[in-house]
Amino acid sequence: xxxxxxxxxxxxxxxxxxxxxxxxxxxxxxxxxxxxxxxxxxxxxxxxxxxxxxxxxxxxxxxxxxxxxxxxxxxxxxxxxxxxxxxxxxxxxxxxxxxxxxxxxxxxx
Amino acid sequence: xxxxxxxxxxxxxxxxxxxxxxxxxxxxxxxxxxxxxxxxxxxxxxxxxxxxxxxxxxxxxxxxxxxxxxxxxxxxxxxxxxxxxxxxxxxxxxxxxxxxxxxxxxxxxxxxxxxxxx
Numbered sequence: 001x002x003x004x005x006x007x008x009x010x011x012x013x014x015x016x017x018x019x020x021x022x023x024x025x026x027x028x029x030x031x032x033x034x035x036x037x038x039x040x041x042x043x044x045x046x047x048x049x050x051x052x053x054x055x056x057x058x059x060x061x062x063x064x065x066x067x068x069x070x071x072x073x074x075x076x077x078x079x080x081x082x083x084x085x086x087x088x089x090x091x092x093x094x095x096x097x098x099x100x101x102x103x104x105x106x107x108x109x
Numbered sequence: 110x111x112x113x114x115x116x117x118x119x120x121x122x123x124x125x126x127x128x129x130x131x132x133x134x135x136x137x138x139x140x141x142x143x144x145x146x147x148x149x150x151x152x153x154x155x156x157x158x159x160x161x162x163x164x165x166x167x168x169x170x171x172x173x174x175x176x177x178x179x180x181x182x183x184x185x186x187x188x189x190x191x192x193x194x195x196x197x198x199x200x201x202x203x204x205x206x207x208x209x210x211x212x213x214x215x216x217x218x219x220x221x222x223x224x225x226x227x
Contacts (some may be wrong), residue, residue: 025167034213036154043204043217044146044154050211087154091212098144098156098212
């Protein structure tokens with residue numbers, strides 16, 4: 001079973017600061033890792049796919065990196081609208097299953 | 110623009126059944142795999158089921174295998190989730206999601222709430 005572990009669980013930062021979120025896989029995976037943002041009462045929104053490709057309309061302050069078992073989402077300078085919960089997600093090849101990390105909450109310090 | 114609109118949620122007793130629908134628009138529905146993802150109150154995201162673009166291949170999370178069925182009607186641009194033998198732990202917001210080019214979900218609906226309670 002593929003497990004994605006996100007850290008930290010909560011990140012307390014101020015606007016303008018840099019956020020670094022981690023996602024670690026229990027086994028080596030391809031680079032097909034995605035990151036989503038979710039705000040209260042809203043559906044998740046795709047931010048990054050294939051580990052480092054920004055989705056359409058996503059600001060350049062969001063970047064993704066990593067391969068194998070360790071992946072990182074970086075927000076270079078937090079805007080007020082960036083305070084939310086972030087999830088990583090990966091798919092196991094066979095049998096196909098899609099796994100999400102437990103989430104990292106980025107809160108205003 | 111791409112839209113996914115879920116419906117069919119509500120309150121159901123344990124052991125009961127419910128069918129969710131997801132109406133898609135703004136893209137060629139028949140060319141993309143579709144999934145259901147749920148989120149229990151105050152919890153994280155859990156993938157539930159996936160169906161390939163052409164329908165014959167479906168995959169389920171162990172937690173719902175044998176109780177849930179995912180189908181699609183490409184002539185109506187609609188995705189379905191038939192849920193039976195519902196349990197209190199199935200209480201969640203259920204989102205439908207469109208598959209991207211690789212193994213991610215690039216569009217999500219607004220979700221529909223299913224509450225399993227007596």
